[in-house]
Amino acid sequence: MSMQEKSEIISRLSKNMKEYRSKQKITQEELSFRSGLHRNYISDTERGTRNISLEALEKIAKGLEVEVEDLFKRQ
């Protein structure tokens, strides 16, 4: 997926994920452990280079202990 094709919600997700993770002072490694997703999957998602599925989204929300909707809030 080239950068300019990056969808708006993928960008929102990546920003919100980073924000929640840094507020909670946890590493990508820790989020990977909590969510059951590989660390590379977490870092790709935070860089907005992966078009993830709903089930992965749900795991990330659970790992960050936030609601799925919170991951799409506008900055």
Next chain:
Amino acid sequence: MSMQEKSEIISRLSKNMKEYRSKQKITQEELSFRSGLHRNYISDTERGTRNISLEALEKIAKGLEVEVEDLFKRQ
């Protein structure tokens, strides 16, 4: 994906999608046209049998003219 594995947000999405579509009195065919997704993809998603991607989710939200977060609101 067997029924009992169905994730909670996939169920929420399918209920909300049907609700918005019926409120707007549009067919799956019409939503397929508006979203650019195949009609079977729309019906599978409404039946909760498909683990869709964020980009597909964004297309469905645009087709229904709602925010992505609205598709995850709790019933």
